[in-house]
Amino acid sequence: MKSMKSLALAVSLGLGAFGSAEAFVIIDIDTFDVTSQSVTADGSDTTAAPEAVGDFRTIEITKSGPLGASASVLVPPGIYSHSADALTAATSVITWDANGAGLGGVDLTGGLLSPEFVLSVLSIDVGGINLSISVTDTGGDSDTQAVPVPGSFTAPGTLTLPFSAFDPAVDFTSIDSISLTITGDTASDLTLDLLQTQGTPPPPPPSVPEPGVLLLLGSGLIGLFGVRGRKASA
DSSP states (O other): OOOOSSOOOOSSOOBOGGGOBOOEEEEEEEOOOSOOEEEESSEEEEEEOTTBGGGEEEEEEEEESSSOEEEEEETTTTEEEEEEOTTOEEEEEEEESTTTTOOOSBOSSTTOEEEEEEEEEEEEOTTTEEEEEEEEETTSOEEEEEEOOOTTOOSSEEEEEEGGGSOTTSOTTSEEEEEEEEEEOTTOOEEEEEEEEEEEOOOOOOOOOOHHHHHHHHHHHHHHHHHHHHHHHO
């Protein structure tokens, strides 16, 4: 069952199997599981969507070809669908910017290590669909990077894009807008379950003994040296 858009930082930063750190969800950018929405080419629509970061979602789609294309959020089951008819190519863009007001500096890192975008893909025409994510921070720095889609990828599955792939000037702790672009060849389709960010918790700091423990340890050492001193003088 998909989680809602509220921050899902782990309460306890535990370790997974074999001692490796588990990845934790930082934020759900969109789960597509509350608000239905549908756009046909060439069109756009903005709607209130409480499951999306910023509480709004904007979808636009353009096409090239004689037949139709559509971009839809279907609830149920809670998915985003990009679809183009035969002889028709299409590009759809989903934007999260609080209906133009901006996200106000949302932190996409959550203080975790190796943060990344994660796309849960239900179906995809591999080789016919290209994906890219764009981010803009509150300082105006922006960048766009392609989401790698291996030729061997099979759905359902997940695709990832690390924050480290973006221009270092972009401040991921203060993001103002996010967009996902789906560019499809003729008759290419894609279905998404959700878009989120995740990361790995940092290693715990080395433990420091409590002052009381240090005091007891010191007292024990003093007592030990005192015993040794008496034995030596006997």
